[in-house]
Amino acid sequence: MRHGTVSGRGRSARFAVWCAAVLALAAGRSAAQDAEQAPWYAPWRAIAVRTPEDAERAWAMVREFFGNMRQGHAHEVWETDRERMPPARPLEECLAALAADGRDWPRADRACRMSAQVRIAGPVEGVAFQSSRRSEAIEVGCELAIRLPELARLLRESGVARVRVGPPARFSLKSYHRFGLALDVYALTLDDGTELVVEDDYELQGDRETCAGAEPDGERARVLREVACRLFEAHVLSTVITPNYNAGHRNHFHWDVRPGDERFYLR
Numbered sequence: 001m002r003h004g005t006v007s008g009r010g011r012s013a014r015f016a017v018w019c020a021a022v023l024a025l026a027a028g029r030s031a032a033q034d035a036e037q038a039p040w041y042a043p044w045r046a047i048a049v050r051t052p053e054d055a056e057r058a059w060a061m062v063r064e065f066f067g068n069m070r071q072g073h074a075h076e077v078w079e080t081d082r083e084r085m086p087p088a089r090p091l092e093e094c095l096a097a098l099a100a101d102g103r104d105w106p107r108a109d110r111a112c113r114m115s116a117q118v119r120i121a122g123p124v125e126g127v128a129f130q131s132s133r134r135s136e137a138i139e140v141g142c143e144l145a146i147r148l149p150e151l152a153r154l155l156r157e158s159g160v161a162r163v164r165v166g167p168p169a170r171f172s173l174k175s176y177h178r179f180g181l182a183l184d185v186y187a188l189t190l191d192d193g194t195e196l197v198v199e200d201d202y203e204l205q206g207d208r209e210t211c212a213g214a215e216p217d218g219e220r221a222r223v224l225r226e227v228a229c230r231l232f233e234a235h236v237l238s239t240v241i242t243p244n245y246n247a248g249h250r251n252h253f254h255w256d257v258r259p260g261d262e263r264f265y266l267r
C-alpha cells in the first residue's frame with residue numbers, strides 16, 4: 001500500500017528529473033542531427049506513398065537505411081528469391097489483397113504510414129497467434145498479415161496450434177518491428193498441449209548451422225528447429241532468426257517480412 005502514496009514533493013522532484021532527462025536527450029539529438037544523418041531519422045517519411053512507384057522508392061530507402069547489417073555471421077544463410085519477395089506497394093493495395101483473401105481483420109489505429117496495422121482476430125488456418133502479455137490478439141502490419149495464412153499452414157504441418165508472440169526483445173530503430181512487420185516468438189503450443197519454449201527447449205548448435213547442422217537431441221528441440229527450417233525454406237518470411245543468431249535472441253525466434261527485399265535470411 002505504501003507504494004500508492006507518493007508525496008507531492010516526491011512527485012515534483014521526479015518530474016524535475018524527468019524534464020532534465022528529456023532536455024538532455026533533446027540536446028543530444030540536435031547535436032547528432034548536425035553531425036550527420038541521425039539514426040532515428042527516417043528518410044522515407046518524406047515520401048507520401050500513393051503510387052506503386054512511391055512505395056518502391058520508400059521501401060528502397062528503408063532497405064538502404066537498414067543496410068546489410070546481418071552479414072558476417074558464421075554459417076548464416078542468405079538466399080535470393082525474386083518471386084517470393086514481399087511486394088513494396090501502397091497500403092491500400094495490400095489491404096485490398098487482404099480483403100480479397102477474405103481476411104476481414106480490423107484496422108488497428110496505431111498505424112504507421114508505411115504499414116497499416118491490422119488486428120488478427122481469431123485463429124488463422126487453425127493457429128492462434130496470441131500476445132504473451134495479455135493472451136490477446138496480436139496486431140501486425142499488412143504485408144505480414146497477408147502472409148500469416150501461409151505461415152500458419154506451415155506451422156500446422158509441425159502440429160503447432162498456438163504461437164506466443166512477445167513484445168520485441170530489444171526495440172531497435174533499425175528493426176522491422178517499427179513497421180509491425182516482425183514477430184518475436186517465445187513459445188509454440190502443439191495440438192497435444194505440449195508447450196515448446198524457445199528459451200528452454202531450443203538446442204543451440206555449436207556450429208550455428210541451423211538447418212544444415214547436426215540433428216538436435218531432444219524431441220522438443222527437433223520440432224522447434226523443424227519449424228524454423230520449414231519457414232525459411234518456403235521463403236514465407238524474409239528473416240528467420242533462431243537462438244543460434246546471438247545472445248539477444250537466446251529466448252525467442254525473430255521472424256520478419258521486408259517489402260521490396262528479395263533476400264531471405266536464416267541463422
Ligand SMILES: [Zn+2]
Pocket residue numbers: 168169177182183184253254255
Ligand atoms: Zn525481433
